[in-house]
Amino acid sequence: MNRYLKLLHLEVARFWKLYLSLFAITLLMQGSGIYYESGKYVSSVQDKMGPAIDTYGKYAAANGVVSFLDILSSANLWFLAPIALSIGALSLYIFFIWYREWTGKNMFIYRLLMLPTERRNMYLAKLSAILLFVLGLVSFQILILPLLQSLYQSVIDPVLRGDAESMMTIVQSHSLLRILIPSNFTEFVLWYGGGAVFVIVLFTAILLERSYRLKGIVAGLIYIGIAILLMAAPYLITNRDNYDYLYPSELFTIEFVIAILIGAMSLLISFILINKKISV
């Protein structure tokens, strides 16, 4: 096993407990949300039933059927809260994954910097750990969607339900899932590549701070500002009046190239900082 993989394994192992609890919270909250809203729907149907409408069949004929997506949208808060929590936790972890090495009584940064391997391996281990955690959570979400759907099916009588939607339809019709789970490769690259570049830029800012401390914070903020400005530049330029309009695909290509350049530049700066400038 090479040293990069060992370091990656270590990063995963150190986050494992927290990570599993994110899984657990997601499953628990989304499960309860679907279960609760499904149950609520069934009781509201029963409330509305009377002498005229005395079967689910008659109710469904009169009021239409319910879909998983309907329940999903009424359970929106239950559904989105754990996702927001996970995003929040991972965002914090982008910083924590570095700063914890310096803080407290342990000085693991000494050991990490003294490992007989390229220091970029430590950087890459941390970066891939973050990306893996993101992808892992998204995969988990995909994995439990059918589970949530079965839960909905077990609570609500088939007569009240419409035809079961395909996973594809569910994902495509949900405002957040549509972004989290891209339907084509271009979108995947767009969202996750963009996300990765964003993490890389943040890492660069963190390493600037770790290398130059107070001055580094300023440098880091300026660096993030420049990166955002560069990404926004094509829009800012093309949005002016009397300016040649760019086709979306052209705009996409330009953005793609800029993102690649920012990412490469940030990696280069990070490797130089971690090799020459970083301080314990």
Next chain:
Amino acid sequence: MQAGEGGAELKFNSRDPVYLQVVRHFKEEIATGRLEKGQVIPSRREIAGKLKINPNTAQKAYKEMEEQGLIVTEGNSPSRITTDEHILSLIRNELITDAVEAFVQSIAKIQVPVDELLAIVKNKVESTYNETTKEEGQA
């Protein structure tokens, strides 16, 4: 690594070279008969641990003792006290001469008459010897 092992605790002074103090320690052990001729002595490593000095100093002390002919090391076998009677007798003489010289040097400043001095020395030495035997008896 050997902590708290018994044996003669050697108190070093910090103004004389440590390796020479080690050599002197061995000479005293030989002169008093605690180390006999031909006896195997601890390895450099063991003595470093025992005397709490660094292995380089032990090495230097052993080298010095080899050069002075105090100990002999043949090939890979452990070092031994020399069997050369001439050298052994020289050690005793050297220790006595050294001590007396140091004593004479400091006493010379006071200009005590020789007879008076000898009497005082005799008295003092006898009582010191008695005390040491008593202490050893108790222990």
Next chain:
Amino acid sequence: MIELKSVRKKYGRRKVLQDVTFTADKGKITCLIGINGVGKSTVLKAIMGLTPIDSGSILIDGKPVGKHIYEHIAYVPDNITMPPNMSVGDSIQFMKDFYASWNDERAEEMLEFFKLKRVDRIAELSKGNTAKLNLLHGVSLDVDYVLMDEPFSGIDIFSREQIASVFTSKLVEDRGVIITTHEINDIEHLIDEVVLLDNGAVKLQFNCEDMRMEEGKSVMDVMREVYHG
């Protein structure tokens, strides 16, 4: 040989190292003594490439600091370098995983000598035991040089004795050792070379035995002259 030439370093406006030039040989215990300031630790960190220097040069056996040196030189800082929730055994496994120069037999030997338990979590170790494990991590590497930052400070007398015995054992034999201290008393007879630091500059480097032989002065005597003279 570890060679420092005119090493300078500033933290902000504070000049921590002004002009540090000295050498430390293989097979010798060199002691960096300074009565105040952070200069001593900074020197060790600079040698290990853990903090950049502003000017000057640091060579280890003629080569500049880089990843290859970490199999040849080990550093024992004044605090443990492993995450607190790791167990003693895990930390040893970590070292074994990453360092080709790790000597497992020696680690076992020290583990037993120090009476450390593999299952204990680092966070739960006493101060003395933490220092011992820290030392174990550094000394169990088959390296040419070992750097130790204040290995005797802030620990109980028995741990001190055990740690001191490492210096008289084969564990340091044939290696170059640099240790820092602000208190020479305990180790005066253990060290070969002394480098006196004052306000971030080297005032004097000398060999202890030569100093005793030629001038009849103890390390303390020389320190008194340099710092108060």
